[in-house]
Each structure stands twice: as structure tokens, then as C-alpha cells.
Amino acid sequence: FDETELSNFLNQKRILITGAAGSIGSELSRQIAGFNPFSLLLLDQDETGIFNISEELKDRFPKLAVLPRVADILDGKKMEQIFSAFLPQVVFHAAAYKHVPLMANNPDEAVKNNILGTEVLAKTALRCGTEKFIFISTDKAIKPASVMGATKRIGEMICQLCNGINQTKFISVRFGNV
Numbered sequence: 253f254d255e256t257e258l259s260n261f262l263n264q265k266r267i268l269i270t271g272a273a274g275s276i277g278s279e280l281s282r283q284i285a286g287f288n289p290f291s292l293l294l295l296d297q298d299e300t301g302i303f304n305i306s307e308e309l310k311d312r313f314p315k316l317a318v319l320p321r322v323a324d325i326l327d328g329k330k331m332e333q334i335f336s337a338f339l340p341q342v343v344f345h346a347a348a349y350k351h352v353p354l355m356a357n358n359p360d361e362a363v364k365n366n367i368l369g370t371e372v373l374a375k376t377a378l379r380c381g382t383e384k385f386i387f388i389s390t391d392k393a394i395k396p397a398s399v400m401g402a403t404k405r406i407g408e409m410i411c412q413l414c415n416g417i418n419q420t421k422f423i424s425v426r427f428g429n430v
Contacts, residue, residue, distance in 0.1 A: 262287035268340035271347030273301025291317035325369035335380040346388040355400040366403035387411045387424045
């Protein structure tokens with residue numbers, strides 16, 4: 253990948269990462285921290301996980317403003333408060349339930365988190381003037397054969413529908429084996 257272009261994209265930006273305590277979100281946090289963002293807001297509902305990743309990043313990047321927040325993406329009022337206070341320029345939305353068999357047994361939770369949570373965040377990003385909203389999806393969203401894949405595909409569709417409403421650009425990225 254083009255490190256110069258990536259650096260230009262992230263350098264001195266206010267970055268928000270949802271699901272920052274998870275496997276994908278925490279790795280995104282580690283990688284993004286190395287590109288000199290202005291600040292990195294790490295959001296997750298997992299208190300221990302968000303504590304651990306924030307402490308790791310504070311140790312590795314002592315000059316970076318690392319801002320850990322414990323919150324549920326379904327809480328629209330809280331998301332509005334966080335976005336209004338932080339004014340993220342770039343959002344990496346990695347918060348998701350992604351284990352296929354578990355979501356098959358808990359489809360209501362997959363819908364709430366992967367669809368409704370994405371909708372809350374997308375609408376909040378639109379209202380707060382976020383420049384870029386990157387939705388982390390999955391290869392399982394291609395002709396979905398599972399509840400998890402279907403909910404992530406609907407998340408992609410939400411992002412597609414939000415494009416063009418204002419200046420916020422929505423981008424979906426499919427990771428393999430997620």
C-alpha cells in the first residue's frame with residue numbers, strides 16, 4: 253500500500269475507532285497510531301479491552317492523544333455527545349458481532365449491533381460533519397448465507413444510502429475471514 257497517501261489521509265486528523273477493543277479495531281488502532289493522527293478516540297463497550305488497548309497505545313505513542321471511551325453504539329444520545337465533543341474527521345466503524353455460529357443463535361443481537369448500531373453511527377456522522385466514515389465489513393456480505401453476513405451487507409447498504417446526503421463520504425471495506 254501507498255504509505256505516503258495513507259499518511260496524508262491520517263496525519264493530524266481526529267480519528268474515531270468503534271470496536272477498538274476487538275481484534276480488528278485494536279489492530280486498526282495500532283496501525284493508525286503510527287501515522288501521526290492529531291488524536292485517537294477508542295470506543296468500545298468492553299471496559300477491560302478498551303483499557304488494555306489504550307494503555308498499550310499510550311506506552312507506544314506517548315505524544316499521541318489517546319482518548320478511551322466506554323459506550324454502546326446503540327445509545328444514540330451518547331454517540332451524539334461523543335461526536336459533538338470530539339468532532340471526528342475520520343471514523344473507522346469496526347464494532348460488530350462477527351462470529352457466524354453465535355450470531356445464527358442470536359440473530360436479534362446481530363441485527364441490533366450490526367444494523368441498528370451502524371445506522372446510529374452513520375446518522376450521527378452525517379449530523380456532525382465527519383469527513384470519512386469507513387465501515388469495516390466482511391467477505392461474508394457477498395451473497396450472504398448467514399445472519400452475520402446478511403447484517404453486515406445491510407450495514408454496507410446503509411452506508412451506500414448515506415453517501416451523497418452531505419459532504420461525508422462513506423466507504424465499505426470487506427475483510428476476508430471476518
